[in-house]
Amino acid sequence: MICFTGPLLIVKVVTILKCVARRGVRLLLHDALSSIFDLPDCEDPVMHCLECVKREVVFTIDEVHVGDHIVFCGYIYDHHAIVSEVNSEEKSIKYFEATNTTLGFLYDVLRRFKKAHIKETEMLNFPNSDIQLVVYKNREHDINVILRRAQECADDYDYCIPTNNCEHFATYCVTGVALSTQSGKFRIILDLFIDGCLCAVFDEGKRNIVLKKGGLLCDSCYEQNALLLGVSLKPITNSNDVNPGDIIRYRYNCLNHEAVILTASCEDERQIIRCHIAHYAFCLFRHMTITEEVISIKFNGKYNVVNYGEARNCVLYEPSEVCQRARSRINKTLFLLFVNDSTHFARWCKLKFCEI
Known part of the structure; x- marks a missing residue:
């Protein structure tokens, strides 16, 4: 035991120093970004x-x-x-x-x-x-x-x-x-990236908190976002779990992503549902575009239905209206980070009214 105390202690000390150094660099970068891209005082x-x-x-x-x-x-x-x-x-x-x-x-x-x-x-x-x-x-x-x-x-x-x-x-x-919200967003993106790389930038829960702290969300919108982020997810484990008009959440290019189900049909007797979806598709060298695509959903729990109906004071469109609204935006290039991404599009299709 005595033989390993010295080396283990050195390893622990080095690890702690690395963490402190990383934290120091993060704080320095955060302070530098805040001084450059800080928002002016405003009563409203x-x-x-x-x-x-x-x-x-x-x-x-x-x-x-x-x-x-x-x-x-x-x-x-x-x-x-x-x-x-x-x-x-x-x-x-x-x-x-x-x-x-x-x-x-x-x-x-x-x-x-x-x-x-x-x-x-x-x-x-x-x-x-x-x-x-x-x-x-x-x-x-x-x-x-x-x-x-x-x-x-x-x-x-x-x-x-x-x-x-x-x-x-x-x-x-x-x-x-x-x-300039453009400058503010740039500061927030860098801040999130420093803390948790690219995944943190697209983590809506973490982003909602950072945007509020950074002065880019008012109290009402922060609370509304927190309310919608708090709804439950239902894993798709059989053909009855998903229907047209549903909003699904899944991993897309290694990031959380939402889409609108337009049609759903069981593929033979296999554990797969074939669905037509509307979502913001990734387009290399072009703006993200709302596209209708076909995907196959396996019953492995990796695809979930978002239960926006649980959110209080929220009224939902009928499933047929959800699909109609989604189709009306096909081929539109309206993507805007933090303001109109896949989640915003899905909520626009699904939520008729939502107020805190």
């Missing part, structure tokens, strides 16, 4: 909340109005702007923006040392553009004030990616407070 928590400030996809030019906060979806980052003019006949809009293309952004930043032009740009190919509208919950905005703020920023705008980017510009014009 709804303005920071990812659930209260929602994005909606624009399908026609009639849905866009002067003073609207719009987003052009990109592969690396999203670009934000304020609509200044709408021409329904020519299907074109004009908008104020902090920068234009990626090259234009780099040129402006390098040439002006953090300066960027606020300029009015005209877009003619509206039907071919991937545009989203930012909807602020329970808020009314004066169009004249929004446009005046945009024009005032044109004189002198200090561009800084983490603290004063195009989203800061757009939210300032609408609300009077410069905010």
